[in-house]
Amino acid sequence: MLHPADPAFAALLAARLPPGRVRTPEPRHLEEPRGRWHGQGGCLALPRSTAEVATIVAACAAARVGIVPWGGGTGLVGGQVAGPGPAPVILSLERMTAVRGIWPAENVLIVEAGATLADVQAAAEGAGRRFPLSLASEGSATIGGNLATNAGGTAVLRYGNARDLCLGVEAVLADGSVLHGLKRLRKDNTGYDLRHLLIGSEGTLGIITAAALRLVPPPAAEGAALMVVPGPAAALDLLALAQGRLAGLVTGFELMHRTGLEFLAQTMPDIRQPFAVPPEWFVLVDLGLPEGLDPAAALEGLYAAAAEQGLVGDGLIASSAAQRSAFWALREAIPLANRKVGAVSSHDISLPLSAIAGFIPRATAALAELGDWRINCFGHLGDGNLHFNVFPAPGRTRAAHDHQRAAVMACVYDLVHAMGGSISAEHGVGRLKAGDLERYGDPARLAAMRAIKAALDPCGILNPGAVLRNAGGDICEG
Amino acid sequence: MLHPADPAFAALLAARLPPGRVRTPEPRHLEEPRGRWHGQGGCLALPRSTAEVATIVAACAAARVGIVPWGGGTGLVGGQVAGPGPAPVILSLERMTAVRGIWPAENVLIVEAGATLADVQAAAEGAGRRFPLSLASEGSATIGGNLATNAGGTAVLRYGNARDLCLGVEAVLADGSVLHGLKRLRKDNTGYDLRHLLIGSEGTLGIITAAALRLVPPPAAEGAALMVVPGPAAALDLLALAQGRLAGLVTGFELMHRTGLEFLAQTMPDIRQPFAVPPEWFVLVDLGLPEGLDPAAALEGLYAAAAEQGLVGDGLIASSAAQRSAFWALREAIPLANRKVGAVSSHDISLPLSAIAGFIPRATAALAELGDWRINCFGHLGDGNLHFNVFPAPGRTRAAHDHQRAAVMACVYDLVHAMGGSISAEHGVGRLKAGDLERYGDPARLAAMRAIKAALDPCGILNPGAVLRNAGGDICEG
Known part of the structure; x- marks a missing residue:
């Protein structure tokens, strides 16, 4: 059984840390974007270094106090808001934002977990490289949260999920020990891949404090098109056609429906609608090309080949970077319109x-x-x-x-x-889907997950109630 | 403490399986390519289905008998040969070779663990796709072994290691339960990534019985060149130049040294030497390009730009598919020449x-x-x-x-x-480097690995002595 982060514990924590590290949570630390839950926290810890994170976790482990790790607060499954039970420490990484190093020739950047995704992108850009993870909340979501939840976004098709862009992590484990794993290596087959185990574990197995990230050279040229398709089946054929012609160069392939355009017209009338008559289904195709290939020509060629097979109706090819941005802005406004509806x-x-x-x-x-x-x-x-x-x-x-x-x-x-799908493609399990995971998850997989959780966090102090309900604590004397 | 797979146990195992499944190990099951160790096995189990693997593992778990999983026997770190101690069951997947399904439009193939990598490549090729894992021993190495060791090879630069090409696994865990994880999904954030934990664990956490693999469309055109470089630093600059010009399209970038050419001349004089005067350092650059780009032109452009920066001396651009194959054959002959020397x-x-x-x-x-x-x-x-x-x-x-x-x-x-490197980039730990892992590994990482091993294989029956020495058994009553 966990104990609350009561004033006595907050005082104990404060005494072990430099001044100003332990506070009262602000409202933003207890909210989540869809307004479905309101969290709780006995105190807020704001470490400035990995050593301070380790001090906090060790103190919580000794006192059997739960910890809810907090990144940018943008998660959509309640992973960042504590449920009922003893009030936890909210451990925010927001003051650990340093870029520890950047190696453009290696295409590697090492950054602390509290940096926003936009800051990471900017740091890469400043070195002539790109960090290709991209998602709507990138201005406030942190890289630590992105990794904890294995974030996806709009360029996964080409560059993979967050886990695919991470070469190594530094993390504090449940006993307060520090896992030093910030290797700048593309290959390292020395034992179990704890990086991949921590990534996507939503703060329940360890707290990622920094990461070595993989950068890519920016494409020589980029382009995008909106193409009207008869339906999702044709859209998939168009995708296969695009990948056959441009293997590895299709960065994004987004499906949209007329309902999205209607919601935009209704809630965000300032956004310019791309089609005079809104089509039922259309896709945004985004390309990043090497020297020697022209995006407009490549998209026109794709469109012509697709038209020959009856896969596309109307189509708009971006004639400028601004128009490409406008296509993406349309796509990214849809979730905002949804929220307003x-x-x-x-x-x-x-x-x-x-x-x-x-x-x-x-x-x-x-x-x-x-x-x-x-x-x-x-x-x-x-x-x-x-x-x-x-x-x-x-x-x-x-x-x-x-x-x-x-x-x-x-x-x-x-x-x-x-139909063989997943009930959480990119948002994670958090608290929203912990019950669904029990319902739909493979029994052997769930048993193995519980065994790993019990092995790495025997008292269940790390993000209690997220991913696995009632995990830990039963074999922990406290 | 484990018990040996003695004749009584072999008889018990045989009684639970259809006829012919339990045999005496053949010499090939006790050897490894470099001839450094000779293994041992009390009996050889040859299951034909996942259910039979589960039966074998459950029987071993009940009797506390160790299991050494065996794929193609090509591992270079002794992961497939048992060390001293009670003789284990050698569990070979060689009879589980079925392609369970192939979905070209999805770029997915599901195959059993005992299929050779070459068979998997051929199955993909037959469907107009490519499975881009490629390594010297692909004719005998199995996909199960490739995944268990997270194999690398010659196309990692573009397509990643074995783990990056795997969407899901089916595996038998140490208690004989079956993990059903053959999802054909690019995104699945429902809990801990056990796929990545099993991949690279060298059979010490579970036995992979089948895998859902990621295919890619073949490039429209391919080409290769050998370029002489002043040294490794220039080779790295050439790599950066190539990636900047052809982001994502450089499939392979292999460094070679004059010593390799000398060993070839000495041990395999029939192989045609590419240079009249062997250079000290040279690289093999391999490209896979989309429609609209010509490999020879792209390689000539790269060579010219590199020459301007003083990064290359002599160079040979393949003028045919046969010449490209010859460049690769040269590269792949070097390990064979090494073995002869x-x-x-x-x-x-x-x-x-x-x-x-x-x-x-x-x-x-x-x-x-x-x-x-x-x-x-x-x-x-x-x-x-x-x-x-x-x-x-x-x-x-x-x-x-x-x-x-x-x-x-x-x-x-x-x-x-x-210098921040890894003592095993792609071959794994096996038994050869288990001591080195203790010496060089991060203590928190090793402790977490041991905790996971104890949680998932409490009796230490899975590939005992590989990766972690003296793992398991201490908390297991037997």
Whole structure:
């Protein structure tokens, strides 16, 4: 059983750290973007170094006090907000933001966990390189949070998820020991890959304090197009065509639906709509090309080849960097419009690529049996990752459907599971999906996860209640 | 303490399996390519299904009998040959070779662990795709072994190590339970990444029985060149130049040394030498390009730009697929020539890219204090991975230096460690480097590895003695 981070514990912690490190949590530390939960914290710890993080964790381990690691607070599954139970320490990495080193010739950067993703991108840019992780909340999401949740975003198709861009991590483990793993190596086969175990563990196995990140040279030229497609099946054929012609050079391939354009028109009328008549389905294709290839020509060639196969209708090729940015701004405004409309339930799912075209009508039909909805289905089609979000019919509020939310989620997740997909493609499990993980997860996998959690965090102090419910503590005398 | 796989246990195992599954090990199951160790096995198990693997592991767990998983037997660190102690079951996956499915539109293939890498490549090729893992022993190495050791090879620069090409695994865990993880998904953030934990764990945490693999579309055109460079520093500048011009399209970048050409001339005189006067250092640059780019033109452009910066001397651009193959055959013959000459000690190391040019002369100088050697330094420069192999002076045999072998290894590894490198870039730890891992490994990392091993294999039956010495068993009543 954990103990609360009560005033006596806060005082003990403060006494072991330089002044100013232990505070009262601010409201932002207890909130999350969708406003579904309100967290709690006995105190806020603001370490400035890995050694200070180790001091905090060791003190919490000794006193059996829980720790909720906090990055930029942008997570969508409640991984950063404590649930009921003894109040934890909120451990924010926001003061550990240093770029510890950058090696452009190696395409490597080492940065502390509290730096925002935008800061990391800027540091890479300043050295003539690129850190290609990119997502809507990059201005406030931190690289530590990105790694803890294995963030995805819009360039995964080409560059991979956060884990694929990380060469090594430094982390504080549950006993306060420091794992020194900031190697600047592309290959290192010396034992178990703890980096990959920590990445995506959402702060439940260790607290990432710094990371060695992989940079890439920026492409010589970039370009984008919006292409109207008859439907998701044609979009997937278009993707295959693009990858066959331009192997490895398709950076992004995003699917969007007319509902997204309607939500934008309704909630953000200043955003210029790209099509005179909004198409039902369209994709954003983004290319990054080497010297010798012209993006507009490559996109025109792709469009022509696709048109010959009946895969595309209308199409818009960006004629400038500004227009390419506008295409992406449109894509990135859709989640904001969604939030203003207010979803009954949002589903960050992935499917085998060839299951997607079947999934969308099947899920839509299954949901229709539960009520009358508007569905905004969009996302990173190249990764098989859909954001399949369910909204009330016009004139109704999400509150009116609160009682149906669990049924809507179960309807979507049951089908995803049956079709070999994942109920969390890129957002993680957090507290929102911990029950779903138990429901849909492979039993041997869950047992192994519990064994690892118990081995690395026997008292269950690290992000209690996230990912695994009721984990740890049972074999820990306290 | 483990028990031997004695005749009584072999009989018990045979009784639980269909006929023909339990045999006496053949000599090939007890050997390894460099002839340094001879293994032992109480019996050989040849399962034909995952369920049979589970039966075998469950029986071993109940009887506390060790298991040495066996793939193609090509490992170079003794991971596949049991050391002293109770004779284990040798569990060979050689009869589990089925391609369970191939989805070209998804770029996914699911195959059983005992298929050779060459078979997997051929299956992909047959579907118009490519499985881009490529290494010298691909004709006999199995995909299960490739994953268990996170194999590298010649295309890591572009496509990553074995782990980067695996979407999911099916594996039998130490209690005989089956982990069902063959998802065909690019994104799946539902909890701890056990796939990455099992990959590279060398059969000590579970036995991979099948894998979902990532395929890629073949490039529209491919080409290669040999370029003479003034030295490793210039080679690295050439690499950066190539990547800047052709971001993401450089498939391989291999460094070779004159010693390699000399060994080839001596041991394999039929191989045609590419240069009239063997250069001290040269690189093999391999490109895979999309439609619209010509490999010869791209390589000529690269050569011209490099020559302007003084990075290259002589150069040969392949004018045909056959010539490209000949360049690669030359590269791949070097390890064979090395084996014929007979190394005192071979070192599969990696370094931060910017440390490489400094490492080579420093290591050479340090070794010169121990004796008179020939060094063949070559390898996957694009990955920072050198095979830094030490040979006797002409006229002397490796046996004459046996007493110095440990000192030679320590000399190289001490410097690698001091310069932030890895003592095993791609070959793994096995039994050869288990002691080195203790010596050079981060203490917190080793402690976490031991905790994970104890949690997932409490009796230490899985590949006992590999990676971690004396792991498991202490908390297991047997």
